[in-house]
Amino acid sequence: MADAFIEIASISKSFGNVTAVDNISLSIRKGEFFSLLGPSGCGKTTLLRILGGFESPSVGKIMIEGQDITHMPAHLRPTNMVFQNYAIFPHLNVEQNVAYGLRKQKLSREEQSEKVSAALAMVQLEGFDKRGADEMSGGQKQRVALARALIKRPKVLLLDEPLGALDKKLREEMQIELRMLQQQVGITFVFVTHDQEEALTLSDRVAVMNEGRILQQAPPRDIYERPSSREVADFIGKMNLLRGIVESIGEQVVVSSAELGSVSVNDNSQAVHPGDRVTLAVRPENLSLSDTPSTGGLPVTIAASAFWGHTTYYRINPEGVGTNTLDISQQDYRGSKNSGDQAWLCFNSSDFLLLKD
Amino acid sequence: MNRNMKLAARILGTYAVIYVAYLYLPVLFLPLFSFNDSIYISFPLRGWTLKWYQIMLANEALHRALMNSLKVGITTALISTVLGILGARAVTRYRLPGQKPVVGVIMLPLVVPEIILAMALLILILRLGGSLGLVSIAAGHILVCVPFAMVVLMSRFEGFDRSLEEASHDLGENAWWTFWRVTFPNVLPGIVASLLLTFTISFDEFIMAFFLGSTNPTLPVFMWNQLRFPKLLPGVLALGACILIASVFIVLLAEWFRRRNNSDAQTGDMIIG
Numbered sequence: 068m069a070d071a072f073i074e075i076a077s078i079s080k081s082f083g084n085v086t087a088v089d090n091i092s093l094s095i096r097k098g099e100f101f102s103l104l105g106p107s108g109c110g111k112t113t114l115l116r117i118l119g120g121f122e123s124p125s126v127g128k129i130m131i132e133g134q135d136i137t138h139m140p141a142h143l144r145p146t147n148m149v150f151q152n153y154a155i156f157p158h159l160n161v162e163q164n165v166a167y168g169l170r171k172q173k174l175s176r177e178e179q180s181e182k183v184s185a186a187l188a189m190v191q192l193e194g195f196d197k198r199g200a201d202e203m204s205g206g207q208k209q210r211v212a213l214a215r216a217l218i219k220r221p222k223v224l225l226l227d228e229p230l231g232a233l234d235k236k237l238r239e240e241m242q243i244e245l246r247m248l249q250q251q252v253g254i255t256f257v258f259v260t261h262d263q264e265e266a267l268t269l270s271d272r273v274a275v276m277n278e279g280r281i282l283q284q285a286p287p288r289d290i291y292e293r294p295s296s297r298e299v300a301d302f303i304g305k306m307n308l309l310r311g312i313v314e315s316i317g318e319q320v321v322v323s324s325a326e327l328g329s330v331s332v333n334d335n336s337q338a339v340h341p342g343d344r345v346t347l348a349v350r351p352e353n354l355s356l357s358d359t360p361s362t363g364g365l366p367v368t369i370a371a372s373a374f375w376g377h378t379t380y381y382r383i384n385p386e387g388v389g390t391n392t393l394d395i396s397q398q399d400y401r402g403s404k405n406s407g408d409q410a411w412l413c414f415n416s417s418d419f420l421l422l423k424d
Numbered sequence: 425m426n427r428n429m430k431l432a433a434r435i436l437g438t439y440a441v442i443y444v445a446y447l448y449l450p451v452l453f454l455p456l457f458s459f460n461d462s463i464y465i466s467f468p469l470r471g472w473t474l475k476w477y478q479i480m481l482a483n484e485a486l487h488r489a490l491m492n493s494l495k496v497g498i499t500t501a502l503i504s505t506v507l508g509i510l511g512a513r514a515v516t517r518y519r520l521p522g523q524k525p526v527v528g529v530i531m532l533p534l535v536v537p538e539i540i541l542a543m544a545l546l547i548l549i550l551r552l553g554g555s556l557g558l559v560s561i562a563a564g565h566i567l568v569c570v571p572f573a574m575v576v577l578m579s580r581f582e583g584f585d586r587s588l589e590e591a592s593h594d595l596g597e598n599a600w601w602t603f604w605r606v607t608f609p610n611v612l613p614g615i616v617a618s619l620l621l622t623f624t625i626s627f628d629e630f631i632m633a634f635f636l637g638s639t640n641p642t643l644p645v646f647m648w649n650q651l652r653f654p655k656l657l658p659g660v661l662a663l664g665a666c667i668l669i670a671s672v673f674i675v676l677l678a679e680w681f682r683r684r685n686n687s688d689a690q691t692g693d694m695i696i697g
Contacts (some may be wrong), residue, residue, distance in 0.1 A: 121590055141593040154591035157584075158609045167605075168595030219595065 071130075072097035072255055073118070073223060078127035080113055087113040088124070089279035095257065096271075100249050102258045104266040105276035106302070111259045112151075112227055114276075118257060119148045119225050131222055147216035148225040152232070153208040155200045161187070161211055162196040168219045186214040189248065206237050213245075217252060226258045230265065242268055263303050267291060275299050293336070297422050300348045307354070307393045308422075309347040313339050320421060322347055325388045327365065332419045339421060346422040351396035353418035356381060356410045364411035367393075369404045383412060455665035463658055476662040486663065489646035493627055496558055496642055500565040501623035507566070508573025508618055509611070515574075516581040517589075527574075534571045541567065542635035549636070556638045564632035569622040576621060580614025613681075620678050624671070643667075 071094035080088040088110045095101045103111040116122045118129065120141030129137050136144055147168075156164050165183045174182065180196075187193055190210035195203075203211065209229055216224055230238045230245075246269050249256050260266050266273045267287040274284040283295040294300035297308060311324035319331040320339060324347055332347070339345055357364055367383040370392055381395045381404065393412070404410060461473040480486060514520065515527055533541060545564050546556075554560065588610065592602040608615075633642040641649065647663065650656040 119594060121593075140598075141590070142596050142598050146594075148591070148594045150587045150591060152585065152587060154585065154587040156588060156591070156606060158606075167592070168597075170601075171596060215595065 071095070072099070072132060073257070074128075074130040075114075075118075076128045076130070078114070078117060078124045078129065080110075080117060080122060080124050086279050088117070090127075091279070091281055093274060093281065093284065095255060098253050098255055100246070100256045100258065100269055100271045102260060102266040102270040102273045103276055104260055104263055104273050104302075107261055109276045110279040111261075111276050115148075115225050115227055115257060115259045118223070119146055120144045145222040146225055147219050147221035147223075148227065149209075149212045149216055149229045151227045151229070153205075153212040153229075155203075155208050155211055157200045159200065160196070161192070161198045161200075161203070164200065164211055165215045165218055167215060182218060183214075186218040189217065189252075190214045191244075205232050206241065209233065209241065213248070217248075217254070221254060223255045223257060226256060228260055229258075231260070231262075238265075245269065267303075275302060277302070293420065294348070294422070297346045297348075300346075300420070300422060305351050305394060305396070307349050307351065309349075309393075311345050311347045313341050313343045313345055315341055319416070322421065326385050326391050326393060327414075330419060331416045332421050333417045334419065334421045337421055337423045339423065343423070348420040348422055349414065349418055351380065351394045352378075353414065354393065354395040355397055355413045356383070356395060356404070357413055358410060360411050361413060364413050367410055367412045369406050369408045369410060371406050372404060383410070385412065451668065454661050454668060458658060458661040458665045460658070463655055476658040479659045480662045480666075483659065486643075486646060486659075489641050489643045492558055492640060493643035496562045496565060496633075497623045497626040499562045500569055500626035501619045503562075504566045504569035504573045504622045505577075505615060505618045507570050508577045509615065511570070511574050512577035512581045513607070516578055517586065530574060531571045533568050538568065538629075538631045539635075542632045545632070546635045556636055557640060558637075558642075560636040561633050561642060562626075564636050565626040565629055568629070568632065569625055572625060573618040573622055576618045577611065577614045580611045580617075584610045616678065616681055620674065624674075 073093070073095040075091060075093040075095075078088055078091045079086065091110075091114060103114060105111045113122060117124050120136075120139060124137065127137070128135060131145060156167065159167070162180070162183050165186050166179055169179055169182065183196065184193070187195060190213050192207065192210050192214065195207070195211075198207075200208075212229070226245075230241050233241060242265060258266070258269060267290070270287055272284060272286050273290050275282045275290065277298060283290060283299045285293075290299065290303055294303055294306075300306045301308060309324045309326050311322040311330075314321040314323050314329060316339070319333055321329055321331050322345060323329045327347070330347060337345075356367075360366070366386045368386065369381055370384045371382040373380045375396075378396045378398050381397065382392050383395060384390065384392050395412075456469075458476055459472050459474070460469045461471040461475075462469075511530060515523065520526070542564060545560070545567070549556065549560050588606050589602055592606045593599075597605060628644055629642075630644040630648065633645050634648075637645055643663075647660050650660045
């Protein structure tokens, strides 16, 4: 990529005979909010630690702004990290923590305290200078860790699940703040998380990882709307995944599945052939229920329902397919259905995705 | 509370009192008899005197022995604590090949009878043509004290988060500065504890000091020599009383330092940074 700011080229990392990172190549643009998303143990943190200089890759090369930093020690790199547990120095107060990285700049006392104040203001911690490390909440520690890293004006800020330890409300608040902060300072953020909602909310682009490999990298909307594989589709959001076989290919691809019978699908980005085993993927919000039989409606039984406030989830069981179920999320369906009730399932074939197994 | 539990509580309470009395009463006899105007340790006390303290203060040989013990104790404390810091850091921060057996070997002096170590060292030193004296005693004490220093410091190193050192590297400090700005202030209570512990072990150690010493004895060996002459015994009691007060003072000092360090730990970086 021509405008690559961080270039990760064929990086692998093994611990003993466990491969944590398996031949990953990535380009991250300047000023981008880039997320590494995956379940725990997928290698995302290892990749971040390689970027920060805390692990050295077994194979491969890393460049930042055209400079090879593969073997540069952590303390010389133009990167700074916000650690998962914040790593606030317990023997120092807030001011000393934030000023920790300024020693080599040999600032006067006034210059230093000015810089610290500005950094604390940026994370909305004005007046906390003299607070001790153990006198702060998780959210405050997180802000101190951010200020301490940003005061160094790094080219890249690495964030290792920084919101993971916060409660839900605070986490959502910090997500918005973090995004605003990133746009304000214009520093490239590389953000590691296992929370797909967080990755989709915050990022310009997301790389979905599993077992040391990158499954898909794309903007959040693309990842959500066009997952490239069954694995990604399963990991991002709620998705009904149905096994099927391609029957014929014309203007539309006709796929037969146990749950829905024959479905005509518009999507043929995967170049399938008749007889291929495929997965039909459809989001719960793209299915709907009706009380009356309509054209193309399938008779189903409600297996369970769950009220979520802005929407209601139904688990339904199409007739004659044993125990296989589909999930539906419906906002305006007022026909309060209970488990065991009958209903009709409606869908639009253009909402279906076709994924190769 | 029913009757059985009351009875149990009373028995346990009595036991606790007897236990504490057994532990400390004999120790309290030391200062008591050091003021007794008689060379015989028996009741009733004959009358109060400070003459044993005067005799003790006038005893040149005792002064030499005390100085010897202080020299050996301070040397032992410093060297075994420095070795302990290096060892504990290595063991807790890195995965080294053969780590477990190596740590096992370092810890071995904790379980090997001291008299075996003392004899082995004595034979070794004499075979190699070395001379006995304070240096050989200190060498023996260091051997015994390093495991204690390691145990104290390892728990301190394990107790503090490794990512703190990584954060320091991340913020631009190399290994040297990271040690002084992050590691040292965080393990300082452990270092102080190790210094005090190893000094105390060395200060009252007898077997090594006896086997590896020359005619220039440390305090425990000196006291043991004095005990053979009943006439000198009250002087030893006076000395014992002084050591008792000094050790209480050191324990209080250590506790004060520990508390101060817990509540107001921020000052260290102001000095260094």
